[in-house]
Amino acid sequence: TQLLEQSPQFLSIQEGENLTVYCNSSSVFSSLQWYRQEPGEGPVLLVTVVTGGEVKKLKRLTFQFGDARKDSSLHITAAQPGDTGLYLCAGGGGSNYKLTFGKGTLLTVNP
Amino acid sequence: DSGVTQTPKHLITATGQRVTLRCSPRSGDLSVYWYQQSLDQGLQFLIQYYNGEERAKGNILERFSAQQFPDLHSELNLSSLELGDSALYFCASRDRSGYGYTFGSGTRLTVV
Numbered sequence: 001t002q003l004l005e006q007s008p009q010f011l012s013i014q015e016g017e018n019l020t021v022y023c024n025s026s027s028v029f030s031s032l033q034w035y036r037q038e039p040g041e042g043p044v045l046l047v048t049v050v051t052g053g054e055v056k057k058l059k060r061l062t063f064q065f066g067d068a069r070k071d072s073s074l075h076i077t078a079a080q081p082g083d084t085g086l087y088l089c090a091g092g093g094g095s096n097y098k099l100t101f102g103k104g105t106l107l108t109v110n111p
Numbered sequence: 112d113s114g115v116t117q118t119p120k121h122l123i124t125a126t127g128q129r130v131t132l133r134c135s136p137r138s139g140d141l142s143v144y145w146y147q148q149s150l151d152q153g154l155q156f157l158i159q160y161y162n163g164e165e166r167a168k169g170n171i172l173e174r175f176s177a178q179q180f181p182d183l184h185s186e187l188n189l190s191s192l193e194l195g196d197s198a199l200y201f202c203a204s205r206d207r208s209g210y211g212y213t214f215g216s217g218t219r220l221t222v223v
Binding site: 031033035040041042043044045048050088090098099100101102103104 | 113115144146152153154155156159167169201203210211212213214215216217
């Protein structure tokens with residue numbers, strides 16, 4: 001069974017601070033995805049990384065896939081209250097039909 | 112609107128009852144996935160259909176079943192409901208790239 005561990009589980013910061021959340025596994029994944037979920041809504045796909053060592057940027061968000069394709073990180077620069085939400089990493093996709101999700105990091109950015 | 116439609120949004124029912132959750136995938140997507148989300152377990156994969164055929168099964172209980180119809184909409188049937196089945200149930204569709212997953216806004220099931 002492939003498992004994804006996310007840390008920290010909860011994070012509360014002030015507007016303007018930087019933060020990093022982590023997603024780790026003992027298994028190799030063909031790809032890794034990051035989602036953001038807001039209360040009462042489904043997860044929304046932010047990014048997919050498929051190559052070991054890959055780095056992708058989405059405005060103030062930077063995503064990295066580990067060289068061994070077992071871990072990933074999400075770094076947010078100058079966090080804003082609109083970044084508040086549950087951040088989920090998920091491994092799989094492609095020919096591996098299902099996604100395995102971590103339990104998420106609940107981020108609160110205080111104004 | 113994500114393009115994936117789930118109905119109903121909320122459902123309250125009694126233990127022992129049966130309910131049906133419905134999902135219409137994004138136009139053009141052939142794959143439908145069902146997930147259950149609870150506070151302690153997170154998002155758990157239940158089952159996947161591709162163009163009407165079951166493709167993969169996860170932690171789906173025998174009391175639960177699903178199907179995908181010729182028009183590609185899918186239904187998740189939950190029977191003999193227990194209090195522990197209370198959760199959010201999400202449907203997602205996947206595009207042909209294999210990586211573009213789109214989730215619906217979910218059905219919140221409360222079993223009382």
